[in-house]
Amino acid sequence: MNVTTNSGRLVRQVLTGEVWPPVADRHAYRVGPDGQPFVLPGMGGVTLGVHCGDPATGYACDHLEPGASVRHRDPGANMALQFLTCVGNPVRVESGPAAGEVGHVIGQHAYVLVDFPEPVLARMSTGDDVSVTACGQGLALADHPAIVVKNCAPELLASMPGGSRPDGTLAVHVAARVPPEAIGAGVGMISEYANTDLMGAYAGLGEDLSLGLEDLRIGDIVALADTDHRYGRAHRPGYLTVGVISTGQCMLFGHGPGPSTLLSGPADAFRLVDDPDANLARWLHAEPQDAR
Amino acid sequence: MSRPAAESHRLVSVNRPAPESHRLVSAGRPAESHRLVSVSLLGVVEHPALGESPYRIDIDGAPYVPAGDGGIVLGLRLGDSAFALSADHAAPGACLIHPDPAARHALTIYSCVGNQAQVRTGRAAGAIGAVIGKRGEEGRVIAAFRQADLARMRPSDQVSVRGCGQGLRPSGFPAQVTVLNLDPGLLPALPITAPAAGTGGTAGTGGTAGTGGTGGAAGAPGKVRVQVRAIIPGKLAGNGLGRPAVGWDLDLQLPPPGPGGGGDVLLGDLVAVTGIDARYNMGYRRGWVTIGVVVHGSSRLPGHGPGLTAILTAPERALDLHADDVHHVGLTEAMLKLQ
Numbered sequence: 056m057n058v059t060t061n062s063g064r065l066v067r068q069v070l071t072g073e074v075w076p077p078v079a080d081r082h083a084y085r086v087g088p089d090g091q092p093f094v095l096p097g098m099g100g101v102t103l104g105v106h107c108g109d110p111a112t113g114y115a116c117d118h119l120e121p122g123a124s125v126r127h128r129d130p131g132a133n134m135a136l137q138f139l140t141c142v143g144n145p146v147r148v149e150s151g152p153a154a155g156e157v158g159h160v161i162g163q164h165a166y167v168l169v170d171f172p173e174p175v176l177a178r179m180s181t182g183d184d185v186s187v188t189a190c191g192q193g194l195a196l197a198d199h200p201a202i203v204v205k206n207c208a209p210e211l212l213a214s215m216p217g218g219s220r221p222d223g224t225l226a227v228h229v230a231a232r233v234p235p236e237a238i239g240a241g242v243g244m245i246s247e248y249a250n251t252d253l254m255g256a257y258a259g260l261g262e263d264l265s266l267g268l269e270d271l272r273i274g275d276i277v278a279l280a281d282t283d284h285r286y287g288r289a290h291r292p293g294y295l296t297v298g299v300i301s302t303g304q305c306m307l308f309g310h311g312p313g314p315s316t317l318l319s320g321p322a323d324a325f326r327l328v329d330d331p332d333a334n335l336a337r338w339l340h341a342e343p344q345d346a347r
Numbered sequence: 348m349s350r351p352a353a354e355s356h357r358l359v360s361v362n363r364p365a366p367e368s369h370r371l372v373s374a375g376r377p378a379e380s381h382r383l384v385s386v387s388l389l390g391v392v393e394h395p396a397l398g399e400s401p402y403r404i405d406i407d408g409a410p411y412v413p414a415g416d417g418g419i420v421l422g423l424r425l426g427d428s429a430f431a432l433s434a435d436h437a438a439p440g441a442c443l444i445h446p447d448p449a450a451r452h453a454l455t456i457y458s459c460v461g462n463q464a465q466v467r468t469g470r471a472a473g474a475i476g477a478v479i480g481k482r483g484e485e486g487r488v489i490a491a492f493r494q495a496d497l498a499r500m501r502p503s504d505q506v507s508v509r510g511c512g513q514g515l516r517p518s519g520f521p522a523q524v525t526v527l528n529l530d531p532g533l534l535p536a537l538p539i540t541a542p543a544a545g546t547g548g549t550a551g552t553g554g555t556a557g558t559g560g561t562g563g564a565a566g567a568p569g570k571v572r573v574q575v576r577a578i579i580p581g582k583l584a585g586n587g588l589g590r591p592a593v594g595w596d597l598d599l600q601l602p603p604p605g606p607g608g609g610g611d612v613l614l615g616d617l618v619a620v621t622g623i624d625a626r627y628n629m630g631y632r633r634g635w636v637t638i639g640v641v642v643h644g645s646s647r648l649p650g651h652g653p654g655l656t657a658i659l660t661a662p663e664r665a666l667d668l669h670a671d672d673v674h675h676v677g678l679t680e681a682m683l684k685l686q
Contacts, residue, residue: 236581286405
């Protein structure tokens with residue numbers, strides 16, 4: 056993105072975490088939109104077969120978290136890991152058969168979500184230690200003071216198309232525009248933690264549940280209309296938020312594919328460019344940079 | 348839907364029929380409360396809690412100290428504006444919790460609007476109040492008391508709640524209409540009316556919710572008539588989406604009333620939210636509407652606002668829905684015998 060930033064003044068911190076197991080309780084079932092009981096995988100652990108660029112929905116899955124889901128055992132250190140880690144940050148595997156391999160962060164979902172090439176993921180498991188080189192919180196755009204940047208690695212911003220325009224707006228390429236009716240669980244939470252579930256993307260379920268969002272892909276850059284995520288997550292006419300779809304298919308009602316927040320500000324500070332290829336798969340390094 | 352009359356009094360409860368003088372709409376159509384059980388729940392009056400930082404951050408990035416969020420709030424009553432105080436999620440009365448997380452969820456989920464709450468310990472022991480709503484996350488029950496009783500209460504006082512209402516299927520209501528979080532004895536006092544006799548159970552298939560008129564008239568054929576303060580689009584729903592309506596309230600991201608803002612809503616008002624199905628988790632479903640009681644005041648926290656405890660959810664076509672921002676009367680202290 057052709058834009059002036061303060062990236063040279065950001066710090067990089069080395070954080071640690073581990074691949075966290077999926078968790079369940081002995082009652083097993085959760086409840087879908089029509090009262091359907093379901094038991095489906097999705098959150099935690101290592102989820103195989105879905106990567107940036109792949110469809111976000113259409114799986115027998117709930118709260119699909121592509122790749123490795125990472126937390127820290129200490130609650131305070133975990134919050135630091137969740138808050139300070141940004142989309143695009145490199146993650147190095149430190150233990151297990153995949154030690155030395157490097158992937159990249161694609162979002163947060165109360166876990167840090169890390170995409171690795173499929174052969175690497177196949178060698179990973181719960182309990183593997185990882186290191187995150189966290190960088191991005193505090194990133195600011197000198198020529199766009201109304202726009203707040205969060206959860207975004209400077210390298211990711213630099214690799215995205217668009218940028219400052221002569222009229223003072225920031226051009227951002229987006230794969231989809233999301234109506235305010237779609238905003239579900241996650242509204243009211245801080246925007247450095249977890250993500251915003253989008254309703255209206257229950258592939259295969261009732262037409263009365265659809266808001267036309269069934270074609271989202273993991274890694275898509277999307278624009279949320281009438282949404283202010285500068286200091287939390289709120290409905291606000293005249294504001295706009297840009298995020299990246301980091302989680303997928305949900306059966307749990309009021310939940311769905313979720314964007315992690317990247318940019319937010321007054322809608323008139325942006326110039327959206329509809330671009331079906333606006334996806335992390337296109338911009339993030341095919342071989343993620345070495346974190347060592 | 349109809350059940351043998353012999354079963355209609357098996358409710359082991361303390362349902363207090365509303366005084367005749369406060370029945371707003373055609374009474375004489377008691378809720379079908381057979382076979383519901385009551386459970387005695389123990390609540391403890393909550394102490395407000397904060398983290399190491401005293402500040403929360405508002406939508407424009409301004410830090411503020413969240414006064415009034417939980418615990419006992421004095422001087423705020425049903426009928427006051429949800430925007431009356433410079434406070435955060437202030438509720439009219441005492442918030443009840445339980446020290447065990449699972450028991451706290453049960454206290455929250457089984458407590459229903461209108462349930463009796465009785466103080467067991469402390470200087471206000473014996474005082475009787477009523478549940479007016481609940482809040483989510485870890486779970487809280489909001490109980491209203493007379494102000495004189497509330498002034499003698501303190502955090503850690505024990506309050507017993509006679510939980511009754513989950514599973515209620517009011518007599519004569521169409522099957523598509525789900526009632527939740529509501530004491531059976533309170534329903535006849537609220538501006539919610541079953542279809543006229545002989546038309547129940549066969550909701551019409553056409554038409555949409557109305558937006559005008561006043562309460563009091565019989566419902567349209569086959570439809571449950573509901574009168575509310577306001578009908579609000581679902582895109583204004585905030586915190587609470589994706590959470591179970593039996594355990595959470597739904598915050599409404601409403602602007603303060605006044606020039607450039609919207610109309611006022613009062614604590615205790617019934618409000619309708621369109622496009623929200625609250626039978627299980629609360630979420631978007633085209634053509635549905637959820638009715639709730641306004642149970643706490645506004646908040647500066649992004650995505651938060653006056654909170655609604657859902658009491659009824661249905662397809663719009665099953666309801667005869669009217670908004671009256673002038674004459675509407677929702678849940679009142681008089682209905683709860685708190686005056």
